[in-house]
Amino acid sequence: MEIYDAIIIGSGQGGTPLAKKLAKAGWKTALVEKSYAGGTCVNVGCTPTKTMIASAKAIHTIGRAEEWGLKAELREIDIHAIIKRKSDVVELFRNSAQEGLEETDNLDLIWGQAAFRERNVIETKLRSGGTSLITASKVIISTGTKQDLPNIRGLENSGYLTSTTLMELKEIPRHLLIIGGGYIALEFGQMYRRFGSEVTILNLGDRILEQEDIDISNEVRKLLELEGIKIICGADTKAVEREGNETNVWFTVGQEERSMSCSHVLVAAGRVPNSGDLNLASAGVATDEQGYLVVNEYLETSAEGIYAIGDVKGGPEFTHVAYNDHLILLRNLLHAEKQTTDRLVPYCMFIDPQLGRVGLTEAEARAKGLNIKVACIPMSRVARAIETGDERGLMKAVVDADTKQILGVAILGEEGGEVMSVLQMAMLGKIDYSAVRNMMFAHPLYAESLNNLFMEFDGDQA
Numbered sequence: 144m145e146i147y148d149a150i151i152i153g154s155g156q157g158g159t160p161l162a163k164k165l166a167k168a169g170w171k172t173a174l175v176e177k178s179y180a181g182g183t184c185v186n187v188g189c190t191p192t193k194t195m196i197a198s199a200k201a202i203h204t205i206g207r208a209e210e211w212g213l214k215a216e217l218r219e220i221d222i223h224a225i226i227k228r229k230s231d232v233v234e235l236f237r238n239s240a241q242e243g244l245e246e247t248d249n250l251d252l253i254w255g256q257a258a259f260r261e262r263n264v265i266e267t268k269l270r271s272g273g274t275s276l277i278t279a280s281k282v283i284i285s286t287g288t289k290q291d292l293p294n295i296r297g298l299e300n301s302g303y304l305t306s307t308t309l310m311e312l313k314e315i316p317r318h319l320l321i322i323g324g325g326y327i328a329l330e331f332g333q334m335y336r337r338f339g340s341e342v343t344i345l346n347l348g349d350r351i352l353e354q355e356d357i358d359i360s361n362e363v364r365k366l367l368e369l370e371g372i373k374i375i376c377g378a379d380t381k382a383v384e385r386e387g388n389e390t391n392v393w394f395t396v397g398q399e400e401r402s403m404s405c406s407h408v409l410v411a412a413g414r415v416p417n418s419g420d421l422n423l424a425s426a427g428v429a430t431d432e433q434g435y436l437v438v439n440e441y442l443e444t445s446a447e448g449i450y451a452i453g454d455v456k457g458g459p460e461f462t463h464v465a466y467n468d469h470l471i472l473l474r475n476l477l478h479a480e481k482q483t484t485d486r487l488v489p490y491c492m493f494i495d496p497q498l499g500r501v502g503l504t505e506a507e508a509r510a511k512g513l514n515i516k517v518a519c520i521p522m523s524r525v526a527r528a529i530e531t532g533d534e535r536g537l538m539k540a541v542v543d544a545d546t547k548q549i550l551g552v553a554i555l556g557e558e559g560g561e562v563m564s565v566l567q568m569a570m571l572g573k574i575d576y577s578a579v580r581n582m583m584f585a586h587p588l589y590a591e592s593l594n595n596l597f598m599e600f601d602g603d604q605a
């Protein structure tokens with residue numbers, strides 16, 4: 144049995160850089176991957192979706208050309224070409240991830256499905272046939288999540304689509320019905336509406352984006368509806384049945400029973416951890432009732448020497464979290480530091496315009512009983528938005544009324560993620576809102592309007 148210093152299972156955006164950096168630091172390292180280098184983000188997540196969303200945005204822009212004084216016409220949407228562009232970008236990123244791993248000294252890349260044989264022993268069913276047994280004093284589980292299938296009668300055999308299979312569909316659905324109302328539902332809903340599909344979103348919750356403040360959730364709903372997307376909230380899907388070229392969907396809204404037929408169903412109702420086939424019990428690694436690995440703030444599992452990073456440990460499931468987890472664990476493993484996961488987690492939903500978010504919502508701050516002030520301006524008051532011709536959305540910030548520290552930010556607007564990041568830096572650096580109000584930004588950037596946002600509190604008095 145080959146002995147390593149560290150074994151990492153899963154080559155996502157945490158596992159890959161961790162493996163390379165441990166190996167470069169002189170640790171004999173093995174990385175086991177059952178599918179493709181780069182994990183969900185590169186192969187079926189962020190990279191392909193954001194590439195295809197760029198095509199959808201171009202379509203939308205052409206449709207509004209006259210507003211900028213242009214006579215332009217969209218002649219055809221070539222879904223084959225859109226998918227090919229997406230696949231080329233994915234291949235570029237995937238190959239670069241794989242080459243980076245293969246070129247690293249001290250690092251063995253093992254292709255196959257890994258599981259624990261016992262606490263520090265990993266057995267891999269090799270893709271090339273046979274099995275391998277390896278051992279290490281440190282094992283890092285970075286196996287991510289997979290699509291969840293809600294328990295809906297008939298769904299399994301209805302030919303439903305997932306985010307992965309939809310991005311390979313070589314036709315534009317006539318009517319795409321989406322079960323779910325989170326990131327995937329909204330990003331794909333807008334994308335396919337712009338590709339020309341009729342889109343209906345069936346969301347179980349009372350409103351979309353329930354974790355966000357009501358004004359933000361309403362504004363997102365309004366702008367999606369303006370593009371012709373139908374959103375039904377409180378929709379509990381009961382049954383799905385394929386009949387010829389149509390799929391019939393039965394659901395309830397409150398007491399009312401309703402049905403609808405569509406050409407395609409996209410399931411986007413959340414994801415579940417890839418932990419069930421790891422034989423975790425043999426290693427003494429505890430999971431919660433949903434199968435997520437239980438970790439402490441140092442990313443240590445219940446078993447000594449075994450760690451978990453990224454989506455498989457639950458919590459906010461984003462690429463940047465998986466990446467940041469690897470930085471924390473790296474410092475703790477290499478330098479015996481005590482870095483923790485106590486951190487600010489930003490995120491950005493890539494609808495158009497983007498929703499950039501960090502820190503507390505207004506509702507969360509009020510629930511904590513904090514003494515807060517809230518500033519909010521519509522994008523129609525942002526000079527750059529008016530000049531470039533997209534005034535949808537708003538800028539909102541929650542601050543501590545006593546200390547003036549910024550507690551939370553939501554920027555729904557063109558480049559909302561970038562503008563949010565400016566305030567994320569202010570939050571991390573403890574730059575209070577009055578400093579941002581008086582700060583000089585280059586004119587006419589979106590960021591410049593952060594002066595105006597915070598003038599909401601004290602007028603334009605310095």
Ligand SMILES: Cc1cc2nc3c(=O)[nH]c(=O)nc-3n(C[C@H](O)[C@H](O)[C@H](O)COP(=O)(O)OP(=O)(O)OC[C@H]3O[C@@H](n4cnc5c(N)ncnc54)[C@H](O)[C@@H]3O)c2cc1C
Nearest residue numbers: 153155156177182183184188257286287453454460461462
């Ligand atoms: C459609 C979609 C769009 C997304 N868009 C964004 C976005 O815009 N921004 C963002 O921040 N996040 C986005 N995400 C989420 C993001 O992709 C994940 O948070 C991120 O990929 C998690 O990284 P990870 O390393 O934890 O897991 P993963 O990237 O899932 O990597 C896990 C790896 O482990 C491998 N594996 C699993 N089990 C085993 C095993 N037993 N043996 C060997 N290998 C195994 C898998 O094959 C996989 O390669 C998106 C997700 C989806 C589905």
Ligand SMILES: NC(=O)c1ccc[n+]([C@@H]2O[C@H](COP(=O)([O-])OP(=O)(O)OC[C@H]3O[C@@H](n4cnc5c(N)ncnc54)[C@H](O)[C@@H]3O)[C@@H](O)[C@H]2O)c1
Nearest residue numbers: 293323324325326327346347348411412413460491492493
């Ligand atoms: N821009 C981004 O960062 C981005 C983009 C896409 C995905 N992601 C990540 O991918 C993960 C998966 O995304 P997702 O959208 O599938 O999950 P999600 O957890 O974001 O949303 C799931 C949604 O489905 C709803 N739902 C659950 N069961 C339902 C049912 N039976 N019928 C109707 N609605 C139901 C929930 O109320 C929720 O709104 C998320 O954790 C997210 O972090 C991130």
